[in-house]
Amino acid sequence: MALKDKIEEIKKDLVESQVWKAIFRHGYEDTPRNRVLMVTANVWMHLHPAKVRRHGVRMRFTWCMGGLTFLMFLMTVITGIYLMFYYRPVAEYAYADMKYLEFDMPFGMLMRNMHRWAAHAMVVFVWLHMFRVFLTGSYKPPREFNWIVGVLLLVLTLLLSFTGYLLPWDQLSIWAVTVGSNMARASPLLGHEGPFHEFVGANPIYDARAFLFGGGEIGPHTLLRFYILHCIFIPLVASLLMAVHFWRIRRDGFSGPSL
Amino acid sequence: MAEVAQERKRPIDDKVHTWPHLVRAEFLVTIFVVVVLTLWALLLDAPLEEPANPTRTPNPSKAPWYFLGLQEMLVYFDPWHAGVVLPTFIIIGLMVIPFIDINPAGNGYYTFKDRKYEILTFFFGFHILWVSMIIIGTFFRGPGWNLFWPWEHWDPHKVVALTNVDLPYLVGIRNQTLSILFGIFCVVVYFIVGVGLFYKWVVRVKGQEFMERWGPVRFGITAFLIVTMLALPVKMFLRLALNVKYILATKYINI
Ligand code: HEM
Numbered sequence: 282m283a284l285k286d287k288i289e290e291i292k293k294d295l296v297e298s299q300v301w302k303a304i305f306r307h308g309y310e311d312t313p314r315n316r317v318l319m320v321t322a323n324v325w326m327h328l329h330p331a332k333v334r335r336h337g338v339r340m341r342f343t344w345c346m347g348g349l350t351f352l353m354f355l356m357t358v359i360t361g362i363y364l365m366f367y368y369r370p371v372a373e374y375a376y377a378d379m380k381y382l383e384f385d386m387p388f389g390m391l392m393r394n395m396h397r398w399a400a401h402a403m404v405v406f407v408w409l410h411m412f413r414v415f416l417t418g419s420y421k422p423p424r425e426f427n428w429i430v431g432v433l434l435l436v437l438t439l440l441l442s443f444t445g446y447l448l449p450w451d452q453l454s455i456w457a458v459t460v461g462s463n464m465a466r467a468s469p470l471l472g473h474e475g476p477f478h479e480f481v482g483a484n485p486i487y488d489a490r491a492f493l494f495g496g497g498e499i500g501p502h503t504l505l506r507f508y509i510l511h512c513i514f515i516p517l518v519a520s521l522l523m524a525v526h527f528w529r530i531r532r533d534g535f536s537g538p539s540l
Numbered sequence: 541m542a543e544v545a546q547e548r549k550r551p552i553d554d555k556v557h558t559w560p561h562l563v564r565a566e567f568l569v570t571i572f573v574v575v576v577l578t579l580w581a582l583l584l585d586a587p588l589e590e591p592a593n594p595t596r597t598p599n600p601s602k603a604p605w606y607f608l609g610l611q612e613m614l615v616y617f618d619p620w621h622a623g624v625v626l627p628t629f630i631i632i633g634l635m636v637i638p639f640i641d642i643n644p645a646g647n648g649y650y651t652f653k654d655r656k657y658e659i660l661t662f663f664f665g666f667h668i669l670w671v672s673m674i675i676i677g678t679f680f681r682g683p684g685w686n687l688f689w690p691w692e693h694w695d696p697h698k699v700v701a702l703t704n705v706d707l708p709y710l711v712g713i714r715n716q717t718l719s720i721l722f723g724i725f726c727v728v729v730y731f732i733v734g735v736g737l738f739y740k741w742v743v744r745v746k747g748q749e750f751m752e753r754w755g756p757v758r759f760g761i762t763a764f765l766i767v768t769m770l771a772l773p774v775k776m777f778l779r780l781a782l783n784v785k786y787i788l789a790t791k792y793i794n795i
Contacts, residue, residue, distance in 0.1 A: 319559040329562060332555040336649075338562050345569050352570055356577065376591045383588065394581035402577065404606050408666075415637075415662050418646035418655065425638035432634045439606055446604050455592040460611060461603040464623025475620045476792035498594060536648035540554070 328527055330535075337535050342417065346410035350438075351523065353403035357441075360396040361512070363388075368448070370508035372501040375450035400442050407438045419536035427529040430522055437519045444511035447504065455499050458507075465490035599683040599696055608677030609670050615685065616775045618786070618794040626768075633665075633765045640758045657745070665769055704785035707778070723788025727795055730774075734767035735760075 495502030708719035
């Protein structure tokens with residue numbers, strides 16, 4: 282008790298000191314009205330409702346997984362912008378730029394590592410998030426549509442990771458992407474190794490995979506294509522869908538046991 | 541009496557202010573995860589191998605780990621099934637979940653008791669099939685996509701007898717037309733029997749009344765997806781136990 286009083290006293294002295302008042306003018310009064318205003322009057326905070334049900338705050342309900350997926354997305358955006366300053370999506374330079382980034386740029390290696398591991402974590406978190414939403418049955422009416430938006434986000438998350446995999450332009454990346462896109466080659470009608478391809482005249486330089494690669498084999502065009510998909514197109518679409526996702530969470534109401 | 545009714549009608553207010561309760565939790569978790577991520581990035585470097593060389597194919601060439609489930613399915617299915625048809629079914633299958641699951645229980649809270657079969661199905665598809673295929677693809681596949689124990693030396697010259705044959709051949713059919721007919725027969729029977737068994741099972745476990753509420757469209761989609769999903773373990777078994785390559789082998793379609 283005595284200690285607590287002492288701390289209160291020090292706090293009071295501090296807050297009422299001339300220096301403090303010069304900086305902050307007046308304090309934040311902890312009233313219900315102010316608590317609501319903190320959320321509704323702030324463009325970032327008002328992603329949240331002003332009040333949430335008690336169970337929704339608990340970590341054992343959400344496992345924090347949706348939020349952490351979003352956090353990982355933000356981390357990859359921030360570190361990715363840093364990487365973009367030094368990386369040129371041109372076959373002659375890409376690999377050298379990776380080396381340059383690793384050995385010469387301040388924090389280059391750290392940024393690259395964080396970008397890579399955050400991307401992996403995002404894949405794992407989005408799976409766990411889906412699992413949690415399944416277990417709490419949160420896709421049931423009225424949230425069916427948001428589950429569909431979620432599935433699209435899941436696919437986009439995988440595609441984001443996959444397109445980024447090519448950019449270091451090393452042995453690991455071109456061969457992983459070669460194997461990963463063989464399916465386009467095998468797709469029916471549109472792939473030159475798929476069934477019925479004769480009927481549309483698909484061939485190695487004119488089929489679904491060639492469209493993705495910008496040529497019959499992985500090459501400089503593929504690098505540029507994947508770079509644009511990875512840095513502009515997919516993040517843009519994913520951001521739009523996330524906006525829809527978050528909007529629908531607010532509109533449909535957060536799930537929870539009926540009262 | 542009147543008082544009790546009044547009490548019931550008043551909604552229970554179990555809400556708390558987002559600020560500070562939720563924002564505080566988000567803030568702390570964010571800091572914690574960012575610190576862990578930073579430490580992880582400081583301790584472990586992202587891989588960077590030799591420069592890309594289109595003339596030197598590494599053996600094995602592996603897709604990124606989250607796609608290794610699909611690459612592993614290539615062992616058991618035709619490329620366009622493993623790479624195009626089944627992934628499409630996975631995505632569509634996930635999207636239709638809210639529409640085929642008409643069980644009102646367990647909306648917004650954890651329960652196993654009220655949703656046993658839904659949860660077990662999801663668990664089977666996600667954890668048993670998808671995750672275990674990724675684990676096999678990551679840790680147990682070496683050169684030539686052959687099976688290796690994680691501690692085993694990756695011998696690129698490992699000799700593996702190619703003894704796989706198509707099912708019609710295994711049962712002694714040598715004529716090509718007969719083989720195709722037999723293959724089609726087997727696939728059709730698999731689906732009819734599978735869907736039929738599923739129907740009987742649903743009626744037995746959930747009752748005729750449930751089946752009527754569920755309706756033929758929901759039942760049909762669910763049955764098809766489940767029987768298709770089960771084709772993976774069935775084909776794994778046929779391959780590993782009987783060395784069966786395809787059940788139906790034609791110029792266009794291999795199943
Ligand atoms: C980029 C990927 C995703 C992001 C950033 C994201 C983000 C979020 C966030 C922040 C929430 C709030 C609650 C929570 O944290 O659990 C949420 C809820 C939800 N998410 Fe996602 N999500 C993503 C992918 C998915 C996927 C793959 C699914 C399902 C297939 C999904 C379905 C849902 C549903 C139905 C809700 C409402 C849950 C409820 O009311 O209890 N989301 N999401």
